[in-house]
Amino acid sequence: MSEPTDATDQPTSEKLVELAKRRGYFFQSSGAYGGVGGFYTFGPQGAALKGNVEDAWRDRFAVAEGNMEIDAPTIMPEPVFEASGHLDGFDDMLVECPDCGESHRADHVVEDNTKYEDAESLPIPEVEEVIAEYELVCPACGAGLAGQAVETFNLMFDTNIGPGDSQPGYLRPETAQGIFVEFPRLKEYARNQLPFGVTQIGRAYRNEISPRRSIIRTREFTQAELEYFVDPEEDEPPLERVEDVEVCLYPVGEQNDEDGEEIETTIGAAVEEGIVADEWVAYFLGIAKPWYEAVGVDMDRFRFRQHLSGERAHYAADCWDAESEIDGNWIEMAGFANRTDYDLSKHEEYSEDRFTVFKQYDEPKTVERATVDPDMSYLGPEFGGAAQDVVSELETLAERDRSAFEGETVEIELDGESHELPVEKTGFSVDEERIAGEHVTPHVIEPSFGVDRVVYTVLHHAYSEDEVDGENRTYLELEPEVAPTFVGVFPLQSDDELEAVANDVVDDLREAGLSVTYDDSGNIGRRYRRQDEVGTPFCVTVDYETVEAAETTVTVRERDTTDQKRLAVDELAETLAAIRAGDLAFEEL
Structure with a gap:
């Protein structure tokens, strides 16, 4: 044990x-x-x-x-x-060593050497202040980084x-x-x-x-x-x-x-x-x-x-x-x-396609639509080349706040300046419309x-060390569902009869969809250790009892406990497949 x-x-x-x-x-x-x-x-x-x-x-x-x-x-x-915004906003903070020229993540340098745990969330000027306050140095050569500019670097x-x-x-x-x-x-x-x-x-x-x-x-x-x-x-x-x-x-x-x-x-x-x-x-x-x-x-x-x-x-x-x-x-x-x-909104804005889904109503609805139909003979002389921008502003305002058109004039903002227009020149109206559905931009x-x-976490959390039969052992306690190899098959010794049965077992297990490795190199203890170290949950050993006893059985060893049980060869594939699927536990055998 x-x-x-x-x-x-x-x-x-x-x-x-x-x-x-x-x-x-x-x-x-x-x-x-x-x-x-x-x-x-x-x-x-x-x-x-x-x-x-x-x-x-x-x-x-x-x-x-x-x-x-x-x-x-x-x-x-x-x-x-x-x-998507990645051209302008997909940046990390970079600080370069003045001596060796090595570049480093400034927020990592701060996190590794100060009380700050989430320096990535700090603005660049504050990161520069922290580097100076703590007199942080280059991780590569030890030169001081205080006073060095922290810059953005697109990844x-x-x-x-x-x-x-x-x-x-x-x-x-x-x-x-x-x-x-x-x-x-x-x-x-x-x-x-x-x-x-x-x-x-x-x-x-x-x-x-x-x-x-x-x-x-x-x-x-x-x-x-x-x-x-x-x-x-x-x-x-x-x-x-x-x-x-x-x-x-x-x-x-x-x-x-x-x-x-x-x-x-x-x-x-x-x-x-x-x-x-x-x-x-x-x-x-x-x-x-x-x-x-x-x-x-x-x-x-x-x-x-x-x-x-x-x-x-x-x-x-x-x-x-x-x-x-x-x-x-x-x-x-x-x-x-x-x-x-x-x-989806950004891609619709930048592309020539529609990134919405049309949602059909159970029954058509009557809705009021506020629209504008500006008098271009007025807007053209008044605003010149900006006339179309005025139209866009009027359309947006009509959709957002129709009450803005209730007086004799309506105010819009164009390039930071306010302009008043006669409402009668905007062609503003509110009309009823029957619609069958609406376009929705999904979240x-x-x-x-x-x-x-x-993968790294699974390996790290699975890494274990113990002692078996007086020897130190390293093994990966991987879940059967993800282990690279599910079962190792070994002939106990170099023997033609044992090897023939072992190869037949390998074929049967692979036909059952199990990942199998065959190993006949070294003593049986060393072979167990090799499979334990890579996380193989089970090892099957074909020994002399397999070929000499009335019933053909093999030894099945479980990785974590090193417990062993004998199973009939003709039931082996079905049993191990059930264990891998989670329908059966080894200790229930």
């Missing part, structure tokens, strides 16, 4: 990174050329784990919720990001699309824009019925100033995002499905309170008490929490933290992060935001997951 280490003896990230490189989970890419910061290759184990996490996310957030999935390009033309990678007079483009910094720009067609696939959701799992790119902490902060990473389009006036989430889900919340009020602390509550109570004001955001928090638990995130080291006003994205009305604790630090794994109608609720950070 294994003797677990004390719960307070947490593994270090350094141990995990070493294991990940040695056992094929992840390692810095292009190592033959010295490596390049912020880019990582997932090895055979890591690619399988990452794929399983993605499949689990797809099953829960796409399939189970009835949402569509698309796969959009990773390069998009410049106008997309001009409309997007730019490129050119096509030869010659090529079109400027950018690698997408989020998968979301690939969904938003296709909304006019996607709404047709949803039969113009709100609400509906569109998911995407794919790569995103951010030219990080100082990538760090292995795959936690990289320049290329995988996102799993859901954009859920709702009618803000009518659509309500099915909160009853998640109201009893228990969550740990860290709202803004508690963060701003010197004695503030996390709140243990339920989704239903959090909504009722106004802790989570947005019901759609609350609904997806309620879905996400059990999903994180199912893939192996330690719930004692997990919380949802609300964004402070200074760190909230320009498009978000409210946002909560799913965070995990790693070696005493909290890292963001996902963001849950109400993006309102910002994205967007977005759960956005960083897959690489989920």
Whole structure:
């Protein structure tokens, strides 16, 4: 039997990174050329784990919720990001060392060396003051940074699309824009019925100033995002499905309170008490929490933290992060935001398409419409080239405040100056109109997951050390649903008869849809240790009892407890498949 280490003896990230490189989970890419910061290759184990996490996310957030999935390009033309605001507002704070020339995230330098935990939310002048006050130094060479200018740095990678007079483009910094720009067609696939959701799992790119902490902060990473389009006036989430889900919340009020602390509550109570004001955001928090638990995130080291006003994205009305604790630090794994109608309105403004959904009324309605039909023979001589701008101002005013036209004159503002026009020259009128429906710009609720950070958290929280039969053991306590390999099959010794049976077992298990590895190298104890270290939940050993006894059985060993049981070979595939599906527990055998 294994003797677990004390719960307070947490593994270090350094141990995990070493294991990940040695056992094929992840390692810095292009190592033959010295490596390049912020880019990582997932090895055979890591690619399988990452794929399983993605499949689990797809099953829960796409399939189970009835949402569509698309796969959009990773390069998009410049106008997309001009409309989305990324060209002007997708910046980090950069400070450059005056001695070695190394560039650093200014907010990270502050957070790592002062009491400030969310320096990203501070304005640049205040960050410069903090650097000077604390006499902060360059992390690379130790030179003082006081007095150095903190500047904004746009995180997007730019490129050119096509030869010659090529079109400027950018690698997408989020998968979301690939969904938003296709909304006019996607709404047709949803039969113009709100609400509906569109998911995407794919790569995103951010030219990080100082990538760090292995795959936690990289320049290329995988996102799993859901954009859920709702009618803000009518659509309500099915909160009853998640109201009893228990969550740990860290709202803004508690963060701003010197004695503030996390709140243990339920989704239903959090909504009722106004802790989570947005019901759609609350609904997806309620879905996400059990999903994180199912893939192996330690719930004692997990919380949802609300964004402070200074760190909230320009498009978000409210946002909560799913965070995990790693070696005493909290890292963001996902963001849950109400993006309102910002994205669709911007793309409609900048493009030539309509980003609304037509909502059909049950019966046509009679409404009053205020319109203007200005006398251009008056406006032309009076305003010259600005006459059309005057028309636009009049149209906007008529729609917004028809009472402004009740007198003999109406006042408008043009280029900061007020102008009075005779109402009779505006052609103002209020008419009745029968309409069958209206165009609605949906609001967007977005759960956005960083897959690489989920993978890292799952590995970190699964990392364990104990002692078995007098030997130290390292193992990954991965959930069967996401483990790269579900079962290892070993012949006890190098023997033709044992190896033949073992190969037949491998074939049977693979036909049952299980991921299997075969290992006949070294003594059986070493083979167990290798599989424990990569997180394989079960090992099957073909021994001499298998081939000599009346009933053909094998030994099945469980990773965490090292307990062993004998199972009949003809029941092995069905039994292990039931365990992986969660329909059967090993201890029940």
